[in-house]
Amino acid sequence: MEKEKIIIIKSRFLAEIGNSRNEKELYDIKVKFVGRNGELTKILKNLKNLSAVERKEIGPLANQARQEIEGIYENRKKELGSQVDWEKEKIDVTLPGEKISRGSLHPITLVYREIEKIFSSMGFEVVEGPELETDWYNFTALNFPLDHPARDMQDTFWIKSPKEKMVLRTHTSPVQVRYMEKRKPPFRIIVPGRVYRNEATDAAHEHTLHQFEALVVGDDINVGHFKYIAKEFFSAFFGKQINIRLRPSFFPFTEPSFEFDISCTVCGGKKCPSCKNSGWLEIGGAGMVNQNVFVSAGYPRNKYQGFAWGFGIERLAMMKYKIDDIRWFESGDLRFIKQF
Numbered sequence: 148m149e150k151e152k153i154i155i156i157k158s159r160f161l162a163e164i165g166n167s168r169n170e171k172e173l174y175d176i177k178v179k180f181v182g183r184n185g186e187l188t189k190i191l192k193n194l195k196n197l198s199a200v201e202r203k204e205i206g207p208l209a210n211q212a213r214q215e216i217e218g219i220y221e222n223r224k225k226e227l228g229s230q231v232d233w234e235k236e237k238i239d240v241t242l243p244g245e246k247i248s249r250g251s252l253h254p255i256t257l258v259y260r261e262i263e264k265i266f267s268s269m270g271f272e273v274v275e276g277p278e279l280e281t282d283w284y285n286f287t288a289l290n291f292p293l294d295h296p297a298r299d300m301q302d303t304f305w306i307k308s309p310k311e312k313m314v315l316r317t318h319t320s321p322v323q324v325r326y327m328e329k330r331k332p333p334f335r336i337i338v339p340g341r342v343y344r345n346e347a348t349d350a351a352h353e354h355t356l357h358q359f360e361a362l363v364v365g366d367d368i369n370v371g372h373f374k375y376i377a378k379e380f381f382s383a384f385f386g387k388q389i390n391i392r393l394r395p396s397f398f399p400f401t402e403p404s405f406e407f408d409i410s411c412t413v414c415g416g417k418k419c420p421s422c423k424n425s426g427w428l429e430i431g432g433a434g435m436v437n438q439n440v441f442v443s444a445g446y447p448r449n450k451y452q453g454f455a456w457g458f459g460i461e462r463l464a465m466m467k468y469k470i471d472d473i474r475w476f477e478s479g480d481l482r483f484i485k486q487f
């Protein structure tokens with residue numbers, strides 16, 4: 148009786164295991180026959196209830212069957228392991244793809260690109276220079292007197308250097324002299340770049356800033372050229388007609404010098420809270436290049452004329468995108484950056 152049961156169990160096991168398609172199915176079959184409550188296990192557990200004679204015959208048979216089942220199971224497992232499981236490997240092309248998060252350009256970069264695009268269309272060359280400058284290029288060559296307040300530790304980051312006095316450039320103007328040392332007029336360039344000021348920061352002040360300046364030099368360049376170029380640029384940048392107003396000012400590297408305003412980008416000059424009811428917005432500085440700067444660059448005095456003008460990129464970005472605090476730009480805050 149028990150002997151026949153063992154033979155049937157073995158043949159059923161063989162039949163079932165031959166149809167198993169993966170390790171999970173295989174394992175379930177094994178448990179069904181030799182697991183804790185498996186069919187063969189039951190026979191083994193029942194041995195103690197058999198007579199001594201029966202036990203002597205059935206015991207070895209059952210144990211042998213168990214070993215065979217274990218052996219066949221291990222072989223089949225290896226066999227399945229070397230096969231590709233097509234059920235699992237199947238690629239469902241109708242499933243939605245994994246979302247790739249995309250970055251966006253920083254507003255300062257956007258403004259840079261816009262400026263470069265507009266000026267390139269007017270035939271300007273884009274020039275860059277070092278951020279770590281010598282005292283000569285940052286101040287002396289640009290006609291700053293030795294006691295000028297910008298040379299003070301309070302306003303400028305000085306760098307300890309064994310040879311020359313070095314400074315984190317306070318403006319992009321040193322590039323003017325560097326460029327003119329190598330090139331003869333006429334030329335028109337723009338110089339965008341990062342500059343540094345030793346400032347206490349607040350909503351309107353940062354220690355790390357971006358500046359832009361333009362320099363046009365030739366035989367007969369005058370203030371009218373500057374006004375025309377500035378008007379063209381701001382009108383293109385803000386996408387509306389912009390007027391320019393000059394006010395007398397002082398900078399060491401220009402003579403005469405001006406502060407310049409643009410007509411309010413919100414009200415167009417009709418007066419509103421954005422322009423404090425003046426119709427104008429202060430934007431930057433400009434002037435005719437001081438002849439001392441030409442001499443520093445190796446040009447003869449009074450041979451050429453040119454204008455230089457510049458402004459802060461942050462100020463322009465704040466106006467264009469209506470940003471109320473300059474510290475957002477360097478904050479690295481993704482909530483801010485992802486809006487652009």
Ligand SMILES: [Zn+2]
Binds near residue numbers: 424
């Ligand atoms: Zn206004």
